[in-house]
Amino acid sequence: EAQVTQNPRYLITVTGKKLTVTCSQNMNHEYMSWYRQDPGLGLRQIYYSMNVEVTDKGDVPEGYKVSRKEKRNFPLILESPSPNQTSLYFCATYDRMNTEAFFGQGTRLTVV
Amino acid sequence: EDQVTQSPEALRLQEGESSSLNCSYTVSGLRGLFWYRQDPGKGPEFLFTLYSAGEEKEKERLKATLTKKESFLHITAPKPEDSATYLCAVRAAGGTSYGKLTFGQGTILTVHP
Numbered sequence: 001e002a003q004v005t006q007n008p009r010y011l012i013t014v015t016g017k018k019l020t021v022t023c024s025q026n027m028n029h030e031y032m033s034w035y036r037q038d039p040g041l042g043l044r045q046i047y048y049s050m051n052v053e054v055t056d057k058g059d060v061p062e063g064y065k066v067s068r069k070e071k072r073n074f075p076l077i078l079e080s081p082s083p084n085q086t087s088l089y090f091c092a093t094y095d096r097m098n099t100e101a102f103f104g105q106g107t108r109l110t111v112v
Numbered sequence: 113e114d115q116v117t118q119s120p121e122a123l124r125l126q127e128g129e130s131s132s133l134n135c136s137y138t139v140s141g142l143r144g145l146f147w148y149r150q151d152p153g154k155g156p157e158f159l160f161t162l163y164s165a166g167e168e169k170e171k172e173r174l175k176a177t178l179t180k181k182e183s184f185l186h187i188t189a190p191k192p193e194d195s196a197t198y199l200c201a202v203r204a205a206g207g208t209s210y211g212k213l214t215f216g217q218g219t220i221l222t223v224h225p
Contacts, residue, residue: 004155033213042217043156043199058212090155092213100146101213103155 002027006091006104013081013111021076021107023091031094032074033058033101034066036087043090049074081111114139118200118216125190125223133185133198133219141205145183147176148199150218156199159185190223197221 005024013019023032033048035058045058049068063085065077074093078085088108092101115138125131137145144163148156160169162178169176173194175186185198201215 035215040217043201043213043215045212045214048212100158100161101156102158105155106153108153 002102004091004093004102004104006089006107008107009105010108011110013109015082015111016080019078019081019109021078021089021091021109023074023076023104024072025074025091025093025102026072027093027095027102028071029093029095029102030071031096032068033092034064034074034076035090035092036060037090037106038087046076046089081109083111085109086111114202114204114212114214116200116202116214116216118198118219120219121217122220123222125187125221127191127223127225128189130186130188130190132187133221135183135185135200135216136181137183137200137202137216138181139202139204139214143203143205145178146201146203146213147183147185148201150197150199159198187221190221192223192225195221195223 003026007022030051034046035043037043044060046064047066049055090106091104094101117136119134144161147159150156160176165180167178173188177184197218197220199218201213
């Protein structure tokens with residue numbers, strides 16, 4: 001079964017405490033991406049990756065880091081989280097430019 | 113800059129009352145227009161991809177159409193289980209943003225029994 005798995009699903013943390021949200025896919029897709037979803041602002045792309053060791057910024061990359069050391073994994077790193085990073089985060093994967101993206105179930109992050 | 117605007121923001125229908133959702137877009141060369149359905153607290157679920165003006169796709173009570181400037185998602189005789197947020201997204205043809213999906217803000221559809 002095709003899966004995009006994010007962990008954790010829910011996280012409450014404090015300002016400044018480094019955290020990592022993991023994303024793993026079993027479809028051998030080249031392209032992976034992170035989005036955040038906020039009320040009234042919709043889904044906005046944070047970073048994306050075209051292949052191993054190839055990443056690029058999306059629309060809202062400030063305060064985030066990513067890495068792509070393996071094809072199946074694309075973790076999202078918040079080095080020093082702030083309350084304005086409280087949001088619902090989604091990881092997405094797709095295998096070619098024209099195909100649809102598959103989304104994970106989301107990670108709800110609260111930074112206090 | 114690629115832009116996607118969806119209307120209306122929210123739509124309430126009675127069961128069986130057909131209607132349409134609109135997605136207007138501005139993109140530097142369309143590589144694909146995508147429709148997704150999203151239920152509360154869940155990830156978007158793929159519905160359709162459209163590539164060129166005039167193209168149409170159908171799935172159960174849903175039909176998506178595409179022109180050079182907009183796409184419509186037609187819902188025929190909706191049922192309460194069709195209630196969800198419907199998202200439209202575009203992917204540009206090239207340049208530095210070729211890996212990027214740009215989403216609209218979505219239309220929240222509620223179908224009353």
